[in-house]
Amino acid sequence: MTVIEEPRTTIRSGTIGDSPVRPDGVAKVQGTYAFSSDLHADGCLFGATLRSPHPHARIVAIDLSAAWKLNGVEAVITAEDVPGQLTYGLIAQDQPVFAVDVVRYVGEPIAAVAAIDPETARRALDAIEVTYEVLTPLLDPEAAIAGGHDPIHPDGNLIRHQHIVHGDPSATGAVVVEGTYEIGMQDQAFLGLEAAIAYPDPGADGVELHVATQWLHEDQKQIAACLGFADEKVRMVLGGVGGAFGAREDISLQVHTCLLALRLARPVRMAYSRAESFLGHVHRHPATIWMRHHADADGRLVNVEARFVFDGGAYASTSSAVLVNGITMAQGPYACPNGMVDGYAARTNHLPCGAMRGFGAVQACFAYESQMDKLAAACGVEPAEIRLRNAMKTGDTLFTGQPVLNVAPVEDCIRETMALPLPDEPVGGTPLSDGSQDAMKLPGGAGRTADAGDIVRGIGWGVSIKNLMYSENFDDYSTARCRLADGVATLKFATAEVGQGFITIAAQIARSILGVDEVELDQIDTHIGSAGSTSASRQTWMSGGAVDAACRAARERLFEAVGTAHGIEPIRLMIEGTDVIDTAGDLRIPVVEASSGLTIDETIEYHHPPTEDLDENGQGNCHTAFAFVAHRAVVDVDPELGLVKVVQIATAQDVGNALNPLSVVGQIEGGIAQGLGLAVMEEIIQIDGVIRNGNFTDYLLPTFLDMPPVLATLIEQPDPHAPLGAKGVGEPPCISSTPAVVAAIRDALRQAGIDAPLDRVPVRPADICL
């Protein structure tokens, strides 16, 4: 059961608050929707990438001659063929297009080829001979921080260090709890693999790239710099995106595809396999977090001390921003007067890490929520109660000194989650009609290994805070254009639709503001200003805000035209349903008629208020806005075998205003599945810097059988700072669902008399039963 609010009676079908179907839905269910991996051009060639087998090595020589000799090979390129900047990166441009002299992780690109078919391209890669001098890899982030290892990169082994001091960091409380927590490396594992097709301009002085990405304009900027072009010489078109979750924020195959196409003056297509995808995009940072919480005897927080170490892997990507998100959320959604946090993002020879849904807040939350449970136990109060006692409210201050000015319904999230019913199925599941045990309801499922009599049930809590939009003085904006003619609104924006459904709500906004039924969506490309990234739960607020503002501007023009035609002050006009009406008279004209013959065309850039950098003490209003959520997990555990079945997740999420309740529920359920994955199964394993499970047989994803029913309540308290009252909803679901599941496992084990720390995710069977 999912609690979805009934559409409010005042809304017209397809407007804000309704749940109209996705405009791309029918194409997607019928298989006619073109994902970027479905794109093809006549005469196009196929690209492939040669990657390093070593985590750290010097390149002594590269011999391309055998590859060139193969029939059907059209181009073989290396760093020498990069005409512009040799490196790229979202924050620091420290990552080579192709390795120059040194490789720093297993999977680093060294060369690329283009051939008449993918098989020939693959054989050409085999024919390239690289001579390496293997170097000692730096694999321990603590060693990178300590400075004992030679720099593995000219920028050094420490990507960022940030300190935060707030109040009196030496304050102590009657109750002190402490722990060190580890978070494994998670993969975004979108299903639609990386793919792109590049069309060179005649004369090869420009290129058009169709690619699945999260941020067209940032790609454009980075690609153009590497190609040595002005930005406008790289035109970007969004290829159908099969999920993103942060993994498409960085460059992967974009520059390589363009380089090959420009070199050959022919369209070139590149597409990764799953194994290559694991090497080709950034992952969620593995982290080690130490925390010590001080509280008074009632469990009210007095001080939080913490030290965060994020392993950034070989290149910076967004590590410095992930770090700041993590450490500024160290207190969680709780008021606390004092705190001291130290955070490090280290460079190692592991796979590069960057954005993944939750972006630093996930790692922080596993640590602080594990601590809150320890505190509850030490104070002898219930886990939900300790959280209620400390729940943050609007106006409370973060350790950065920043007041939380948004709606902050932490207490409501917890209470509404508590109000959701616990599962009525008995431990181990309802027996089958013949009275026998339903093995599918037991931990281990079809393995039929668990014995029903051994199963114990546990309940756990997780509550979290997430910053929305970009932070630290970044000029974050989105652009939208609205044209209105003959009752049809046409919207254009560069907002990457990655599956989240922005295109659906964009049309809802236009229908609501303009009173039109018909909304057309223009191609998503760089022929308009940037929309910023589809990340940080920001597009509903930012691009939603831009579409809203563009539609309002278009509505003003419409009112002016109607006012002039009828001799009425435009200020008196409003939209009611699909009509323009005079609030002080009888005039009522359908928008279709009122806009007939007009061409209204408005483009608006929406900026959120500026944010500040952090000073050396970590003080500053660095974040834009915040959202909150609570999760309660129920699990059945077989303590002997270490098997877990998640039985139910209940949640109440602070959404501000649910513009499309069905889409919100989709984000909640999908995010929880990823949080559950991190809790009990998902981890990229690297041994000596080599990935050992880069495929879907060995990297486990939650299936229909792993994912329990979700009970969700939407906390709708429109945020006055948000353009539509709506907060981003994408990230919160995957943040505190992870600690909730782990807490539930600990609770179950306690009932079996086992006190397992479970201070590391994902929780493995051996962590439970050994």
Place this chain on the structure above:
Amino acid sequence: MSNELFTLRVNGSDHDVADSWLGESLLDVLRDRIGLMGSKGACTQGECGSCSVLVDGVLVCSCLVMGASAVDQEIVTIEGVAPVGTPSDVQQAFVDAGAVQCGFCTPGLVMAVHDLLERTGSPTDTEIREELAGNVCRCTGYGRIIDAVQQVAVRRSSDHDGGRGDAS
């Protein structure tokens, strides 16, 4: 490489396949040789179900079947479920129930759900989960997909002739 020609019967029509290499998967033959791009590949290891098609009425991962071995068999792909613009009941339910986000898993899931409902008219929640466990979706968390399946099951049992697709 082999230039031998073979013919596959897909969605009721014969397709000559040239230039297929020995052992090329049915998924690649469908997509790259015949041009039917509706079946997707996300793992090519039989783990995700994105490539699900029917071969002689049996649901298979087309990434695990050799194209040349499917000669003389009736292959049904997502393109054969219903005419473009006229979604089957399962397809429409996916759209209406919010079971589609990025949609990459969707063609494979639609094939699997048609197959499930042909065999089991009113599947229980556990049956739905067990039967579809070979189809991974990374976006939805599965809740709305289960809702879509249940909606179709209820509608079919209350209306025997109701708008059924022809994926059987």
